[in-house]
Amino acid sequence: GAGVSQSPRYKVAKRGQDVALRCDPISGHVSLFWYQQALGQGPEFLTYFQNEAQLDKSGLPSDRFFAERPEGSVSTLKIQRTQQEDSAVYLCASSFESGTGDSPLHFGNGTRLTVT
């Protein structure tokens, strides 16, 4: 596809349930990022992949959060035993830059997670 695709668009989970959020980056983009965005706030960094390697997971808020990108393309963010404070929009972004140089991020429309 032409852009970054995320699914599902909306997810409602009962507290304690596990959820899996999918991101399909732009083909050929080496770098993939996950961000969490609360209402009225800027995106907060969660984790970064360069191809299949997870090089930075410093933003994951707890060990209930886990991300993978096993073949260096599609990525999944998994949240175990969801809590109400996990309610947010989860944004995925990709870029062609592979190192620590700058390049614009291409974002998906996000998954809005609501934990009840």
Added chain:
Amino acid sequence: GQNIDQPTEMTATEGAIVQINCTYQTSGFNGLFWYQQHAGEAPTFLSYNVLDGLEEKGRFSSFLSRSKGYSYLLLKELQMKDSASYLCAVRERGTYKYIFGTGTRLKVLA
């Protein structure tokens, strides 16, 4: 670490000019990005400043002053469709993550 501050909300009139500021404290970065985000949508790239000074791109311009620790986004001839949130972001040198400001929600009134 770094802190990036933006005003929470601004209001302006259609046809006017508005300046959205972004101040930061960081030990070093390559360049500063601006993104636009309409409600419920993905942020989209607007501009990138690596050198001090003004970068003009149509109705939108962005300015960077490293010595003063701030940037601004200038929007001219405002249109209703410019109502959105505007985010500034940097990547601290040698790290992988981009840090975003809190975002400024701009309302353009008729």
